[in-house]
Amino acid sequence: MAKDKTIYTCSECGGTSPKWLGKCPHCGAWNTLIESVAHSEGVVKNRFASLAKTAEVAVLADIEATDIERTPTGHEELDRVLGGGIVEGGVVLIGGDPGIGKSTLLLQALDSLQRAGKKTLYVTGEESGAQVALRSRRLGLDHSQVRVLAEIQLEKILTTLDAQQPDVAVIDSIQTVYSDQLTSAPGSVAQVRECAAHLTRAAKASGVCIVLVGHVTKEGALAGPRVLEHMVDTVLYFEGDTHSQFRLVRAIKNRFGAVNEIGVFAMTERGLKGVSNPSAIFLSQHAEPVPGSCVMVTLEGTRPMLVEIQALVDSGGPSPRRLSVGLDRDRLAMLLAVLHRHAGVACMDQDVFVNAVGGVRISEPAADLAVMLAITSSLRGKPLPKGFIAFGEVGLAGEVRPAPRGQERLKEAAKLGFSVAVVPKANAPKKPIDGLAIHAVERIEEAMGVVRSLG
Ligand code: TYD
Numbered sequence: 284m285a286k287d288k289t290i291y292t293c294s295e296c297g298g299t300s301p302k303w304l305g306k307c308p309h310c311g312a313w314n315t316l317i318e319s320v321a322h323s324e325g326v327v328k329n330r331f332a333s334l335a336k337t338a339e340v341a342v343l344a345d346i347e348a349t350d351i352e353r354t355p356t357g358h359e360e361l362d363r364v365l366g367g368g369i370v371e372g373g374v375v376l377i378g379g380d381p382g383i384g385k386s387t388l389l390l391q392a393l394d395s396l397q398r399a400g401k402k403t404l405y406v407t408g409e410e411s412g413a414q415v416a417l418r419s420r421r422l423g424l425d426h427s428q429v430r431v432l433a434e435i436q437l438e439k440i441l442t443t444l445d446a447q448q449p450d451v452a453v454i455d456s457i458q459t460v461y462s463d464q465l466t467s468a469p470g471s472v473a474q475v476r477e478c479a480a481h482l483t484r485a486a487k488a489s490g491v492c493i494v495l496v497g498h499v500t501k502e503g504a505l506a507g508p509r510v511l512e513h514m515v516d517t518v519l520y521f522e523g524d525t526h527s528q529f530r531l532v533r534a535i536k537n538r539f540g541a542v543n544e545i546g547v548f549a550m551t552e553r554g555l556k557g558v559s560n561p562s563a564i565f566l567s568q569h570a571e572p573v574p575g576s577c578v579m580v581t582l583e584g585t586r587p588m589l590v591e592i593q594a595l596v597d598s599g600g601p602s603p604r605r606l607s608v609g610l611d612r613d614r615l616a617m618l619l620a621v622l623h624r625h626a627g628v629a630c631m632d633q634d635v636f637v638n639a640v641g642g643v644r645i646s647e648p649a650a651d652l653a654v655m656l657a658i659t660s661s662l663r664g665k666p667l668p669k670g671f672i673a674f675g676e677v678g679l680a681g682e683v684r685p686a687p688r689g690q691e692r693l694k695e696a697a698k699l700g701f702s703v704a705v706v707p708k709a710n711a712p713k714k715p716i717d718g719l720a721i722h723a724v725e726r727i728e729e730a731m732g733v734v735r736s737l738g
């Protein structure tokens with residue numbers, strides 16, 4: 284049998300070339316050729332070929348809709364983002380900045396699974412067995428029966444998986460694993476993709492649940508976890524500021540559960556602990572209201588959370604800066620234009636910085652109103668009233684659009700002692716909410732008017 288050989292595949296058009304070229308000879312794209320393995324048949328084998336086990340065509344209505352069996356990890360917040368627990372043959376990718384707590388969380392989860400009678404394997408490519416043991420002691424997992432393998436060569440890992448037949452295996456991290464079949468360095472796009480594809484195939488074939496750890500990298504030298512998102516069943520990302528105590532795990536993709544669900548953890552002396560009631564953790568404690576701060580209620584997954592949005596508007600140079608942390612920068616530019624055009628608030632010659640407190644990332648447009656009110660408050664040097672919250676999307680025409688499940692948001696705010704709310708008209712509840720004065724608005728200038736009248 285002829286030996287498998289290396290070829291180069293274009294990531295744009297899928298065309299191949301026997302040698303590396305800067306420009307794809309098929310589609311002309313630059314820097315798209317990536318090393319891959321041509322199997323002996325001469326064509327690149329579909330890496331998902333082995334997944335297609337059932338060859339028969341069936342009528343949809345005749346297929347039994349069995350619910351997927353999930354094994355809880357024993358960590359409620361992690362189970363929440365996984366959609367109930369781990370799934371046989373499922374592949375989970377968990378990404379995040381270095382040092383955010385990926386290894387810690389997974390070691391804790393493996394230990395609970397092992398205690399629940401599952402067979403586990405922790406493959407470490409970044410730390411030695413001794414370092415993992417040290418961490419487990421620190422986590423208080425003294426008599427942990429989790430099996431550890433310090434290995435980075437894919438073929439050896441696959442053999443071990445085959446021999447040990449664990450129920451769950453963690454590969455920490457996918458960027459350290461390399462296959463002999465490729466000449467590229469570990470961590471390159473080619474290696475990361477090829478190794479992940481092999482591990483995915485192994486998971487589907489044997490029913491082991493594989494968790495791949497991927498570091499988010501800022502520069503191009505290491506392939507980030509994004510190149511794997513399409514291959515795996517579930518994609519989770521760690522969010523949060525490594526300097527703060529809280530960490531968020533967000534489900535970006537989940538074939539077995541809801542997306543945009545988040546799990547909240549606190550990093551403690553003894554590892555990550557779930558925070559079951561996270562609604563107030565993203566508020567900074569001001570004794571008295573300060574200019575440039577507005578609290579919003581965001582709804583991530585199933586739980587409403589209160590997040591403080593901070594803005595600082597300061598006179599800028601010839602080309603003023605717009606910077607945002609945890610919020611979309613393009614959206615900020617848009618909101619500034621809407622503020623100017625529809626509410627007469629001009630920040631053209633000002634630097635504008637906005638920040639969502641605690642390293643949380645807010646992607647929903649319901650943050651718009653709070654962002655605009657925080658900016659205006661900073662520009663005017665006037666704080667918003669005590670106990671004030673706002674939420675709602677703002678459109679280009681200056682209209683304030685409703686946010687999903689407004690009632691729940693308002694109730695959560697009332698529960699935490701907030702007393703004044705400015706919300707979209709369509710979100711105004713029919714029955715009053717105890718302790719909360721609600722001002723419903725339809726336009727941004729109306730919202731500004733309400734804030735001014737509140738003094
Ligand atoms: P780690 O899980 O190694 O991060 P990752 O695998 O994502 O790179 O987390 C390391 C950080 O967590 C490190 O800064 C120390 C801190 N930490 C604690 O605060 N408490 C603990 O019990 C442990 C194990 C780590």
Ligand code: MG
Nearest residue numbers: 385386409455
């Ligand atoms: Mg780690």
